Amino acid sequence: MNIKRIKIEDDYKKALDRLEEIFDAKPDTAEGDELEVLGILIDQFEQEYFPVDFPDPIEAIKFKMEQMGYTQNDLANIIGQKGRTSEVLNRKRKLSLNMIRNLHKK
Structure with missing residues (x-):
């Protein structure tokens, strides 16, 4: 050795x-x-x-949605209203703790 x-x-x-x-x-x-x-x-x-940064949460959600074939409507069923979902995906609203928990469960 x-x-x-x-x-x-x-x-x-x-x-x-x-x-x-x-x-x-x-x-x-x-x-x-x-x-x-x-x-x-x-x-x-x-x-x-070769440091690896933490992934961007919104990009991670979008990636997982693509993998699972989810639409924005499917995501709205998980984290709340359709308008709120759009705001989150467009970075106009931050994820709440409750949203994060619901995403984790699904």
């Missing part, structure tokens, strides 16, 4: 390749320990060089 800090993208690619090779390693083995340490190093590198 030759583990070192991931400093550049080439190191990152090599670490990903090695992680893939030992992905099914059993815990409490040399390869299992290596897998765990590589995962931590890769995660640290990704957080520093």
